[in-house]
Amino acid sequence: MPTTLELLEEHRLFGGWQQRWRHHSSQLGCNMTFGIFLPGPKGDTPPPVVWCLAGLTCTDENFAVKSGAQRVAAELGLVLVMPDTSPRGDEVPNDEAYDLGQGAGFYLNATQEPWRQHFRMYDYLNEELPALIAASFNISDRQAIMGHSMGGHGALVLALRNPHRFASASAFAPIVNPSEVPWGVKALGAYLGEDREQWRQYDSCLLMQQAAAQLPILIDQGDSDQFLADQLQPERLEAVAQQSGWPLTLRIQPGYDHSYFFIASFVEDHLRFHAQHLLA
């Protein structure tokens, strides 16, 4: 089936446009939606792109509606791409739990039944969607990536495995060591099976030890985040970074929790961090 883009919504926002599109994904075998923010024109240069990956239970709309990122993206002349978090639809397997199945794709390529056929978010975000967006919008190939929680995991994994594709990466409250925390052990076990060797390609702490090249990373973490101690523990990634001299900044933000209110409070810093590397 040829890929066609269907415009579902369009809103003027901070002098640019927030759009929501639907397309058929051959990787995922289902229809998918994504959001994109296109800043107002700033000269003739195609704008660079920041990918924004959302967390468990989210769709493409959470970041678009709640983060407030478009204000800063408009000022800096950045395109924001906001994908969904999993394949969707009646034909796509699901699970009653919020942390497995639809809304919980974990940005990997599943190898196990019943997930194997549709749950290929890694290839979707590494190949199919970037190619579709490059072919459909006037954008630069200068790109950065950020994400929240499970989406922070996705952003870090994509960046660590493709350090030349992205100028920089950042995350809010990311899952950095999924092989060792309950969310990750459950998801990696279900999607990839019990052979933990397969899990390494989706574990940021392990990937950083083997990365082909470095890129700057910024992480913000609230110290009142209910998931900090059991699921997140970003100091594990900071320790790996320190061992290898990796340019990673981890900021602990006092009193902040896991919500989009936390993201909204610091997204300006993240976009300025990316702009510094994208526009250099």
Add this chain to the structure above:
Amino acid sequence: MPTTLELLEEHRLFGGWQQRWRHHSSQLGCNMTFGIFLPGPKGDTPPPVVWCLAGLTCTDENFAVKSGAQRVAAELGLVLVMPDTSPRGDEVPNDEAYDLGQGAGFYLNATQEPWRQHFRMYDYLNEELPALIAASFNISDRQAIMGHSMGGHGALVLALRNPHRFASASAFAPIVNPSEVPWGVKALGAYLGEDREQWRQYDSCLLMQQAAAQLPILIDQGDSDQFLADQLQPERLEAVAQQSGWPLTLRIQPGYDHSYFFIASFVEDHLRFHAQHLLA
């Protein structure tokens, strides 16, 4: 029943706090929720307050989650109060339509059955909730008010009837002349009955002609708003203002629609407008 406040949620946000509270309203005869943003401390002076009234189908949460107003309120040292748009609950009358009943209180005191007992949002916002908030939070009595759509109507009506209570008023895409547009004719007829003399106390165009004192008003209106021609027509209020030398600024924003993306794009201007009058 003594009024007690129950804290439902609290999130750190831009150095301040976004809270959600529940209380029993004696005016409305039901439990109500409201949101409040408390900026971080700025010296010893209690901060001024901006009331934020939402539109049809909204709750106290829309403005809190989608407007992005807290960033600017934190910078300026303003408290934001975000009330619900109607009485709520199984015991409260409702209607299948989105523009009548729960979520559609129109900021008035109903006189007709079945609405009369609970739908008293005017008195709730003019008396009960301000008193509760003044008694419960360390705030200034310097206050301003703004709102969106039906909430823009509510903000203008409260300000025009109480010009000494508010330093300034503003609205995004407000209903300014409800006596003459379909949303208003339906709601005023249902809540107040067919005697149009009763409608005058909730019609900004008519109230402005009789107001006891003037206060500065700012209105933003998108020219791609789907409700502009049939329901809003803010130029009607601008014409009344021009007749009486009222300090009203109406800005038409090209390409913007009726959504919270429109509010987010211009809420900074509104809060700076209010701060100019509140902090003068």
